[in-house]
């Protein structure tokens with residue numbers, strides 16, 4: 001007798017086949033039948049025409065710290081995510097010596113928008129090395145499957161200590177880093193992740209350590225993937241990192257290279273397409289490269305207490321280390337404002353979050369452009385004066401990037417793109433795109449018809465599974481793991497964002513509820529139903545440590 005069967009579903013297999021009516025049987029955490037069920041089962045669910053797909057693989061999350069206090073990785077499983085890849089951009093919490101814990105947490109507060117009180121109250125530090133971190137997650141249990149990168153910034157801090165964000169590494173230091181990366185990949189990391197992005201600053205505005213790496217260091221460390229014969233290299237790219245350099249790396253290590261973050265920018269609308277084209281040309285020469293794109297408009301809610309939106313600007317740098325009255329005094333200064341204004345007005349070579357689109361920055365229901373015109377003032381002055389008059393508590397909401405649906409649609413369909421960049425677990429008060437998969441199905445498939453249902457499902461499931469070498473997942477096939485999502489294609493979506501105060505120590509974050517999701521299973525165990533997360537007697541997820549070479 002097998003475990004359960006879902007009958008009469010519209011099966012979307014994850015491989016891109018046309019959806020077809022049928023049943024799907026599960027036993028021992030695996031799919032035992034697809035099509036017409038002939039075996040006998042202890043339990044049967046009538047899907048009544050709802051669609052059944054493989055669970056979503058979210059390949060860009062930052063759940064590293066959260067998983068140590070929240071094995072559910074809330075809110076992802078309820079949003080259909082059955083596998084999460086952590087440690088993106090290289091911002092991991094392992095390896096970490098006890099003496100560096102505070103530093104790692106402080107950096108995460110700045111670079112990933114996590115509150116320090118939350119991290120201090122929540123993070124459990126029962127590990128020092130990368131393998132020990134995976135072992136700890138395994139012992140503690142996880143609700144969904146988790147695969148983790150070795151993170152460059154943490155490796156650098158481990159080897160170089162306080163110098164990590166300050167200088168290039170010596171050959172001896174690089175050699176030590178290589179040992180850690182190799183050990184991490186051999187003990188079950190999914191690859192190696194780094195960032196050269198100017199948006200990535202640590203505590204007090206100091207660059208994240210990986211930004212100090214020279215090209216030789218990047219070549220050496222990615223060489224570990226060639227040596228191990230497995231793993232993916234992911235990089236969040238700064239403006240000075242060229243696709244041709246990354247192609248070189250891809251050629252040297254022979255491994256897939258994921259280039260983030262290709263977010264469309266209305267002010268330089270060609271940039272992401274030029275990059276996709278360069279990636280296509282590299283692939284034509286035999287590389288395996290993908291541009292990480294997002295199906296969500298990048299919107300951020302912020303106050304001037306922590307304006308991530310501006311913090312990547314060079315001219316904003318002096319503000320990063322200031323607090324209280326000194327910070328307010330700087331915000332009032334004309335020279336500071338002029339420099340910020342000039343930088344925003346100049347063209348940007350790389351991904352810049354804010355590009356002077358004041359008509360897309362809201363204070364309440366009014367745009368800053370409107371308010372500025374009305375007051376006969378410059379928009380930056382308008383925003384800063386408004387915030388200063390309200391003790392910096394004014395809440396702004398900015399639609400920053402990826403808002404041109406025609407352009408984003410073309411990027412989502414590009415064969416050289418990877419649907420990615422949810423950033424789940426990070427930027428907790430700024431935005432929450434953990435429901436990106438539901439948004440792809442609701443917005444881009446149903447409302448806009450830009451992607452077919454089967455292609456969208458493929459891009460959320462077997463495509464990332466293949467790229468990351470995750471065996472036995474991302475497809476509805478006999479013998480595969482029973483990671484599943486049952487949903488209604490006529491209503492599926494993510495609901496409106498709302499604020500909840502559920503983090504350790506009472507921290508706030510934004511979440512979006514699922515819409516049209518009827519069931520989510522991880523390794524054959526139901527983790528969520530129509531009313532959200534199910535009660536779990538045990539954690540059904542696995543820490544994935546074996547990958548295809």
Ligand SMILES: [Zn+2]
Nearest residue numbers: 062088089423
């Ligand atoms: Zn990231």
